[in-house]
Amino acid sequence: MNPPIPQRTAPPILRNLMFAGLCLLGAGALTAALWRPAELAAPGLSTVLAAASDDLSTVVEKVDHAFLTQWQASHVEPVEPASDLLVARRLSLALTGTVPSLEEIRALDKIPVADRQSWWLEYLFADRRSADYLAERFARAYVGIESGPFLVYRRNRMVSWLSDEFFANRRYDELARELIAAKGVWTSQPAANFITVTIDQNDKERGPDEIKLAARVTRAFLGVRIDCVQCHDDKFGDRWKQEDFHQLAAFFAEAEVALGGVRDKDGVIYEARMKGESETEVLTAKVPFAENLYPANSDGTPRERLAAWVTHPENTAFARATVNRVWALMFNRPLIEAVDDLPLDGPFPAGMEILAADLVAHDFDLRRLIRVIAASEAFQLESRAADPESPVSDIQKQQWAAFPLTRMRPEQMASSITQSASLAAINADSHIIRRLASFGDRTNFVQRYGDLGEDEFGEAAGTIPQRLLMMNGKVVRDRTGQNPVLNAATRVGMLAPDDESAVETAFLTTLSRQPTEAELAHFSEQLKGTKGKQRSREMEDLCWALLNSTEFSWNH
Amino acid sequence: MKSPSSLSADFSCGTHDHWSRRTLLKSAGLSGLAWLTPLAEILALDAEGTGARKGKRPRSVILLWLDGGPSQLDTFDPHPGKKIAFGAKAIDTAVPGIQLAAGLDRTAEVMQDISLIRSVVSKEGDHERAMYNIKTGYRPDPTVTHPAIGSIICHEMPKTDLEIPNHVSILPGRFPSRGGFLGAQFDAFQVNDPNQPIPDVTSSVTAEREQERIDSLKILENSFSAGRGKNLDRDTTLHLASIENARKMMTSDQLKAFDVSDTPKSESDPYGDSSFGRGCHAAVRLIEAGVRCVEVTLTGWDSHANNAESQAARVATLDPAFASLISDLKARDLLDDTIVLCGGEFGRTPLLNPVAGRDHWPHGFSMAIAGGGLVGGKVIGSTDPEGEKEEPERPARVEDVHATVQHVLGIDSSYEVMTPANRPIALSEGKVIKELLS
Numbered sequence: 004m005n006p007p008i009p010q011r012t013a014p015p016i017l018r019n020l021m022f023a024g025l026c027l028l029g030a031g032a033l034t035a036a037l038w039r040p041a042e043l044a045a046p047g048l049s050t051v052l053a054a055a056s057d058d059l060s061t062v063v064e065k066v067d068h069a070f071l072t073q074w075q076a077s078h079v080e081p082v083e084p085a086s087d088l089l090v091a092r093r094l095s096l097a098l099t100g101t102v103p104s105l106e107e108i109r110a111l112d113k114i115p116v117a118d119r120q121s122w123w124l125e126y127l128f129a130d131r132r133s134a135d136y137l138a139e140r141f142a143r144a145y146v147g148i149e150s151g152p153f154l155v156y157r158r159n160r161m162v163s164w165l166s167d168e169f170f171a172n173r174r175y176d177e178l179a180r181e182l183i184a185a186k187g188v189w190t191s192q193p194a195a196n197f198i199t200v201t202i203d204q205n206d207k208e209r210g211p212d213e214i215k216l217a218a219r220v221t222r223a224f225l226g227v228r229i230d231c232v233q234c235h236d237d238k239f240g241d242r243w244k245q246e247d248f249h250q251l252a253a254f255f256a257e258a259e260v261a262l263g264g265v266r267d268k269d270g271v272i273y274e275a276r277m278k279g280e281s282e283t284e285v286l287t288a289k290v291p292f293a294e295n296l297y298p299a300n301s302d303g304t305p306r307e308r309l310a311a312w313v314t315h316p317e318n319t320a321f322a323r324a325t326v327n328r329v330w331a332l333m334f335n336r337p338l339i340e341a342v343d344d345l346p347l348d349g350p351f352p353a354g355m356e357i358l359a360a361d362l363v364a365h366d367f368d369l370r371r372l373i374r375v376i377a378a379s380e381a382f383q384l385e386s387r388a389a390d391p392e393s394p395v396s397d398i399q400k401q402q403w404a405a406f407p408l409t410r411m412r413p414e415q416m417a418s419s420i421t422q423s424a425s426l427a428a429i430n431a432d433s434h435i436i437r438r439l440a441s442f443g444d445r446t447n448f449v450q451r452y453g454d455l456g457e458d459e460f461g462e463a464a465g466t467i468p469q470r471l472l473m474m475n476g477k478v479v480r481d482r483t484g485q486n487p488v489l490n491a492a493t494r495v496g497m498l499a500p501d502d503e504s505a506v507e508t509a510f511l512t513t514l515s516r517q518p519t520e521a522e523l524a525h526f527s528e529q530l531k532g533t534k535g536k537q538r539s540r541e542m543e544d545l546c547w548a549l550l551n552s553t554e555f556s557w558n559h
Numbered sequence: 560m561k562s563p564s565s566l567s568a569d570f571s572c573g574t575h576d577h578w579s580r581r582t583l584l585k586s587a588g589l590s591g592l593a594w595l596t597p598l599a600e601i602l603a604l605d606a607e608g609t610g611a612r613k614g615k616r617p618r619s620v621i622l623l624w625l626d627g628g629p630s631q632l633d634t635f636d637p638h639p640g641k642k643i644a645f646g647a648k649a650i651d652t653a654v655p656g657i658q659l660a661a662g663l664d665r666t667a668e669v670m671q672d673i674s675l676i677r678s679v680v681s682k683e684g685d686h687e688r689a690m691y692n693i694k695t696g697y698r699p700d701p702t703v704t705h706p707a708i709g710s711i712i713c714h715e716m717p718k719t720d721l722e723i724p725n726h727v728s729i730l731p732g733r734f735p736s737r738g739g740f741l742g743a744q745f746d747a748f749q750v751n752d753p754n755q756p757i758p759d760v761t762s763s764v765t766a767e768r769e770q771e772r773i774d775s776l777k778i779l780e781n782s783f784s785a786g787r788g789k790n791l792d793r794d795t796t797l798h799l800a801s802i803e804n805a806r807k808m809m810t811s812d813q814l815k816a817f818d819v820s821d822t823p824k825s826e827s828d829p830y831g832d833s834s835f836g837r838g839c840h841a842a843v844r845l846i847e848a849g850v851r852c853v854e855v856t857l858t859g860w861d862s863h864a865n866n867a868e869s870q871a872a873r874v875a876t877l878d879p880a881f882a883s884l885i886s887d888l889k890a891r892d893l894l895d896d897t898i899v900l901c902g903g904e905f906g907r908t909p910l911l912n913p914v915a916g917r918d919h920w921p922h923g924f925s926m927a928i929a930g931g932g933l934v935g936g937k938v939i940g941s942t943d944p945e946g947e948k949e950e951p952e953r954p955a956r957v958e959d960v961h962a963t964v965q966h967v968l969g970i971d972s973s974y975e976v977m978t979p980a981n982r983p984i985a986l987s988e989g990k991v992i993k994e995l996l997s
Contacts, residue, residue, distance in 0.1 A: 471805045548779055
């Protein structure tokens with residue numbers, strides 16, 4: 004058996020040496036600012052333990068038990084648990100969209116083994132990058148990725164507001180209500196962009212589009228694709244009638260855009276033409292299921308009443324849709340395919356009902372949900388079998404008895420390449436020059452690599468343009484080529500005390516793991532006896548191979 | 560269960576009807592992306608024609624994409640002397656009775672090879688939605704991303720002897736053709752003006768050093784594949800396969816087809832000195848090299864103001880390029896092998912707006928279609944010369960154009976492909992436009 008990630012600890016001297024070397028290099032003030040390994044803005048251990056000391060373990064045990072029961076029933080053995088570092092990498096990719104930095108890996112090393120994962124999670128929550136990244140990912144479900152009708156829509160405003168809300172860990176049901184019932188001007192009331200994005204640029208008179216809004220709300224917040232029956236009754240079952248969809252759309256009939264932004268104009272009627280009819284008919288707002296949860300009194304606008312119904316604690320569809328989306332963000336694959344198409348009445352896979360109930364019971368606390376999923380056995384498993392002779396089977400993959408192997412997203416790739424070239428974490432504290440370089444590279448790279456758009460969790464394999472971009476493209480070349488100021492590859496080659504340490508460091512910054520014996524032997528041999536430019540070239544080739552590997556390009 | 564690749568051998572009868580939806584589903588669930596392969600292989604046998612069809616079907620498609628929505632009145636459907644022409648002139652063509660808008664002089668000379676559908680109708684008046692509609696043959700649907708016509712054809716008629724991508728988008732613009740639910744490997748490969756080098760196809764290191772890098776990579780791949788099964792790359796990641804194909808491409812002679820800079824002036828000049836002209840020239844060379852589908856985009860047709868001037872400027876670029884593409888394909892004996900489509904996302908309003916512009920008009924607009932053994936010099940449908948009736952005579956739906964192209968290529972449009980979300984979707988829901996066949 005070949006242990007996937009040997010837990011070898013790098014010599015502490017390396018860290019000290021690098022620090023000394025960096026200070027020497029960074030004689031100018033600017034350069035010094037770039038190099039100084041900042042204190043990690045991490046929570047103290049006591050905060051972490053307090054967060055974890057809740058009844059978290061009880062629900063995690065329940066989730067684990069549910070999976071175990073399912074595995075036993077179908078005679079599936081789970082694979083071995085993954086190493087701490089691999090789990091840390093997954094969490095970092097899910098929450099910040101990038102691999103951990105060397106500096107972060109070293110800090111993690113210092114935490115007692117038992118507390119490492121909870122400490123890492125709280126560290127990530129405290130890092131603004133997580134809120135920013137989650138905001139972008141959720142925004143895709145709310146408003147898509149297009150720039151939309153410029154006159155009445157500001158996507159950036161909405162995303163930065165969402166980021167603030169995620170950073171404050173706002174109750175998710177409150178957030179959903181604010182979006183659905185949003186009022187005001189899109190610039191000062193960012194939630195209003197949820198409504199204004201549906202306005203047709205060429206037909207602004209029509210105002211917000213009821214059809215698009217009904218589809219967005221049901222998909223993003225209820226995990227129901229009722230919009231399939233916009234033009235005809237349900238083809239694949241008799242659950243939905245065309246009428247159901249249009250009665251739902253009628254909730255948005257009063258929404259309009261006036262001088263003061265989005266508002267609701269009392270008494271506007273909604274009309275639609277049903278299939279087979281020649282005349283349109285007036286439809287009144289009505290929810291398509293769980294009618295008993297709809298507010299009995301007629302206070303508030305139709306949208307406010309709809310929002311109350313969507314997020315009603317007993318309307319489990321809302322909690323399930325939220326669980327499925329957060330699960331998908333963490334595993335890069337939803338618990339139920341597709342992420343916004345869940346059955347209303349089940350059957351549900353292991354874990355779903357427990358997580359949904361816990362979310363409702365704990366005030367729609369997204370961070371708690373993330374903590375529970377992160378601690379679950381399913382998340383902690385390896386993505387491969389320990390025994391190469393009996394590799395991970397399809398049934399193991401289907402049942403979450405192994406962590407799913409999925410292609411990394413373009414922005415995760417771009418950020419990870421840039422991050423791997425820097426020893427310290429590139430975050431809000433990083434120098435502006437590095438952040439700008441990182442941003443410019445990323446935008447161009449994502450475009451070339453191919454953004455998946457709203458189809459976030461579709462199964463996708465590698466493509467030729469992606470490989471060309473990684474093999475020969477500017478971003479990788481710039482980030483691995485000889486450059487003692489900007490590139491870890493060059494610096495590590497110069498400063499590491501020996502060949503082995505240089506190889507180990509390169510592996511940690513790119514793959515977040517130590518090399519295997521075979522890998523260490525091969526790459527140390529390449530470096531042996533080299534110096535100066537030749538050594539930089541060898542380091543560049545090593546980093547090229549690491550960045551071009553399947554392991555770097557796939558979440559695992 | 561048999562492995563997917565061994566299945567293709569059972570299809571010597573050359574039909575994919577035996578490949579039931581159920582089997583496909585099973586295979587999809589069990590072996591990741593592999594389900595795309597066998598079907599493609601089977602259809603390859605079918606479409607390339609191991610039997611009677613051989614040599615009789617066209618094999619390639621060129622789409623000249625007029626981005627922004629060209630005005631039918633100022634291109635393929637002029638109504639000279641009528642109010643809605645607003646002074647726009649028309650010219651006679653090589654085919655008696657067919658007129659084109661003034662400015663399409665060179666195109667007029669090859670009219671016998673081109674047919675016009677003057678009655679295309681759609682329900683999409685927004686650029687992005689209409690682009691999706693025309694390129695895929697389906698209206699946008701939030702539950703699924705449909706593949707563009709070029710991706711469908713590449714999927715149904717895969718090529719194995721090509722070292723460069725078989726689906727290419729030159730001057731990709733805002734919405735290059737995508738593989739949608741068929742997968743990103745069917746996305747068009749995007750290149751800019753053929754006078755610029757293709758991005759990222761040149762290695763920055765020596766061949767020797769690159770080989771060392773690849774050798775090192777293999778060591779990493781060995782570590783990663785352990786415990787993940789023998790067919791990790793083939794069935795799931797296509798990572799090393801893509802690297803291999805990318806490297807094949809980097810050193811391929813076929814890459815030269817992209818580069819029109821060293822062709823004789825006598826060959827390149829007729830296309831006009833424009834990026835679109837060079838794109839059309841490169842498209843012909845790519846088709847000659849064996850590429851399946853090429854799209855070339857000409858932007859700037861969205862004439863909401865000063866319609867006459869801006870359309871005329873675009874026509875001046877389109878005319879030499881389009882005409883040269885047709886005559887060049889013919890001269891190389893490739894026109895019967897290649898279907899050429901030319902059009903945009905919608906037409907433009909019969910009436911002018913207050914700033915002398917024409918707005919979006921999906922109710923009756925034109926597409927030109929040529930080659931592939933289709934009838935040339937024919938006009939399908941007509942729009943109201945007075946601009947009063949919205950509905951054209953003999954309306955042709957967008958999907959009908961798709962069904963026609965697929966039919967001519969030997970692809971059965973009614974065949975349902977299973978999406979990754981297990982929803983069967985027909986290659987096209989349109990009806991063949993029979994008038995174009997004979």
